[in-house]
Amino acid sequence: MTAIQVIKLGGSLTYSTLLTDWLERLDQDYQDTDVVVVPGGGAFADQVRLAQQHWGFDDRTAHCMALLAMQQMALLITGLKPAWHSAGSVAAIKAALGQGQPVVWSPDVRELDRAGIAATWDITSDSLAAWLAGELAAQELLLIKAAKLTPYLTLSELAEQGVLDNAFCGFIGQAHYRVRVVSGCDG
Numbered sequence: 422m423t424a425i426q427v428i429k430l431g432g433s434l435t436y437s438t439l440l441t442d443w444l445e446r447l448d449q450d451y452q453d454t455d456v457v458v459v460p461g462g463g464a465f466a467d468q469v470r471l472a473q474q475h476w477g478f479d480d481r482t483a484h485c486m487a488l489l490a491m492q493q494m495a496l497l498i499t500g501l502k503p504a505w506h507s508a509g510s511v512a513a514i515k516a517a518l519g520q521g522q523p524v525v526w527s528p529d530v531r532e533l534d535r536a537g538i539a540a541t542w543d544i545t546s547d548s549l550a551a552w553l554a555g556e557l558a559a560q561e562l563l564l565i566k567a568a569k570l571t572p573y574l575t576l577s578e579l580a581e582q583g584v585l586d587n588a589f590c591g592f593i594g595q596a597h598y599r600v601r602v603v604s605g606c607d608g
Contacts (some may be wrong), residue, residue, distance in 0.1 A: 424560035425455045425518065427598075429550035431605060432461025432494060433567035439605045443565060444502055447523055456523040457514055457557060458505075459550040460498055462490030470542075484540035488530050491546055495527035511556045526553060543587040551592035551600075559598045565605040576600060 428447065434440040447456060462469070469486040472478075499507045502525075506517040509529040517524045528549060538544060538552065547564060554562040568584060576593070579585045579602055593600055 423453060423455050423519070425457065425554075425557050426451060427457045427459060427550055427554040427557065427559045427562045429459040429546060429562070429564045430461060430494075430498075431564070431566045431568075432463030432466055432490075432546070434461075434565065434605050435463040435494070435497070436567065439567060440498075441501065443605055444498065448502070451523070452521075455518040457518075457553065457559070458498060458523050458525045459546055459553060460491050460494035460525065461546045462487050463494050465490030465493045466545075480542065481540040483542070484544075485530050487545070488528050488533070491549075492527045495525045498525050511553070514553075514557065539588075541588075544592075545586040547586045548588045548592045551589060551596065554598050555592075555596060561599040561601065562593075562596075564600075564602045566602060567605050569606055570602065570604045576602070 430440065430443060434443060447458070466487050469483055469490055473483045495507055499505050505522050506520065506524045507527050508514040508517050508524050509527045510532050514524050514526060536552065538549070550564065551562060564585070566584060570584065576585060577590055580587060580589055585602065
């Protein structure tokens with residue numbers, strides 16, 4: 422089996438052509454690697470935040486809705502890349518690897534509940550990608566952000582600036598994979 426690369430595509434990439442640019446790049450640059458794409462929630466997650474502010478429902482409900490936002494983004498990605506596989510669990514991802522196409526994770530709330538993932542906005546698709554990379558024994562976790570990034574910042578500094586979520590550094594504390602954060606704007 423080849424090395425597994427988990428690539429988290431920031432949901433904010435959907436606000437421009439950056440998403441399709443990165444999907445094309447993944448098709449071209451990662452042909453000899455097992456790639457698992459973790460979609461951010463994008464505009465769908467933004468709507469969950471707005472709805473929670475308006476209606477005042479609890480974080481558990483918001484968490485479930487945010488996972489649905491990631492699932493919607495997974496559908497968007499596989500709609501744009503129909504040859505790519507979609508998988509909802511770690512076992513399904515493992516089964517789909519090695520078939521020459523990226524696998525897009527559409528996270529299942531039940532699996533995350535069993536793993537003890539807290540239902541809080543401190544944990545976003547960034548931390549979920551880190552968790553998944555650990556579960557898959559990935560070689561690398563690459564987080565692609567729509568924001569321009571200040572060079573040479575540590576992961577802790579990126580979390581302090583809000584580029585990464587508040588729980589991210591805790592999820593990678595015992596990681597056996599390399600972590601890189603890049604600006605999707607730099608192509």
